[in-house]
Amino acid sequence: MEDPRTEAARAHFDRWSATYEQDRASRRLREIQTTALAMLALMPDDELLDIACGTGAAVRGASPIATRAVGFDLSPAMVARARERAAALANVEFFEGDVSGPLPFADGEFTAVLCTTAFHHFPRPQQTIVEIARVLAPGG
Secondary structure (H helix, E strand, O other), X not given: OOOHHHHHHHHHHHHHOOOHHHOXXXXXXXXXXXXXXXXXXXXXXXXXXXXXXXXOHHHHHHOOOOOEEEEEEOOHHHHHHHHHHOOOOOOEEEEEOOOOOOOOOOOOOEOXXXXXXXXXXXXXXXXXXXXXXXXXXXXX
């Protein structure tokens, strides 16, 4: 059975998806994501995973630099909007899923992982950190 916090978070973000990028809090989140992307100093051969990607703003921001930018989010509505907004970007993918279980990616698949302002929604944050470490390439 799914954790009630996960169900609540999915429902919350599904409802918010339509206005997410226009919301004042989301504008502040984009500032945080822009700073985080700058700190990552992505290179052209990097492959980025953004966990709890929302509508994919950070993934789209990484797209001109990274070889591949991938978003992963719990909310089907957020993932649908992310895919719509990034439809023209060939090096971008989005996946729907729960960070409580194994991420659907290979060991060491990504050279960079981003996760901004989301850990408080995760029912098992320690498991998420273990999974981030697993999918992050050595030195990433």
